[in-house]
Amino acid sequence: MEYLEYSLITGIGATLVMDLWGLVRKPLLGLAPPDYGMVGRWIAHMGRGRFRHASIAAAPAVRAERLIGWVAHYLIGIAFAATLIGIWGLAWVRQPSLGPALIVGICTVAAPFLLMQPGMGAGIAASRTPRPAAARLQSLITHAIFGIGLYAGGWAASTLHS
Incomplete structure (x- = not known):
């Protein structure tokens, strides 16, 4: 039960951070x-x-x-958080560190590169988009931000359970 609670809090928190980045990048980067x-x-x-x-x-x-789409987005974020906690254990959430969160966050870019973008018509790693290099960079940045969100979500989960 503790694993599920930590996964929910961490995943929702990380996905919220990613969504905040999505809103901020419009005025910052257009x-x-x-x-x-x-x-x-x-x-x-x-x-x-x-x-x-x-x-x-x-x-x-x-x-x-x-x-x-929005429900799937949050469920996927929770699943990635569960993966992080599954690999590094509940001890990670009790004392979150940025390294494991960034590793998992950056690795999650494989999902859009290899599944979503090809399935939706953008090609592997956005190869069929007008600016593939820019799309790849934005995906990488967004998933690194998700990694930072995993750390923040883990920290929130740890404080709620202390």
């Missing part, structure tokens, strides 16, 4: 936050047997796709 509705559309089409699209934006819209 980059819009991610559209989790497209993630929801992609996931909903999986239930219909379609896992890969030439362009997810061109795929038919799906009822509640934005909700599906």
Whole structure:
């Protein structure tokens, strides 16, 4: 039960930090936050047997796709936090350190590079986007921020249980 609680708090916290970065990068860098509705559309089409699209934006819209995308986004964040805690143990949450959180956060960039982007039509590691290098850099930065969020979420979880 403790593992689940720590995973929930850490994952939700980390995902919130990532979402705050998504909002801040618009005025700072002129980059819009991610559209989790497209993630929801992609996931909903999986239930219909379609896992890969030439362009997810061109795929038919799906009822509640934005909700599906946002729920999936937070569930994925919780799963990655559970992975961090599973590897480094409950001792990590009791005394969080930045290193393991950054390692896991940066490694999570494999999910969009190898699964989401190819499945949604952007190619492996955004290779089919207009500016692949910029897209890759933004993904890497966002997932590093998620790693910092894992640390912050772990710290929050540790203080709530002390």
